[in-house]
Amino acid sequence: MQEQTLTEGARRAIELAQRLAREESRLPTPGHLLWALLSEESMASERLASYGFLLDNVERDGLFSSVGSSDESKTEDDWDELLWHADSQARREGRGTDVSTEHLLSALLLVNSPVQKLLAKGGLRDESTVARPERLANPIAPNFEIQSAFAP
Secondary structure, X not given: OOHHHEOHHHHHHHXXXXXXXXXXXXXXXXXXXXXXXXXXXXXXXXXHHHOOOOHHHOOOOOOOOEOOEOOXXXXXXXXXXXXXXXXXXXXXXXXXXXXXXXXXXXXXXXXXXXXXXXXXXXXXXXXXXXXOHHHOOOOOOOOOOOOOOOOO
């Protein structure tokens, strides 16, 4: 994923996740990203809050590990897979769509990790629960009359 393809919020969340990991002398994990999303004001943090996920009530211990493994290559694979899913989702929305915090949150639901299990327990089970309703088209009620030229 290239830097210019990120929204400002997504860039901040990724940088915070990477900084958290560096502070622990580790590679970033989905847990670091979840913690970063909860720490930043964004659409993703609002969506997480609507499901009861707040920074104060998410247990940090154990969150930063990969799927029950301390294998560094697995951790790196999880991070790369997470970024790939976020980028893929943005591309599906159309050319020129930047990766947002919502794409990052959707990607967390797709990568097999303790974070995926935690989110599923809280009701966030698949990427459709993160869909942006404001991007869905709403029908417009017609506000005109059609007059036929052939009317008597």
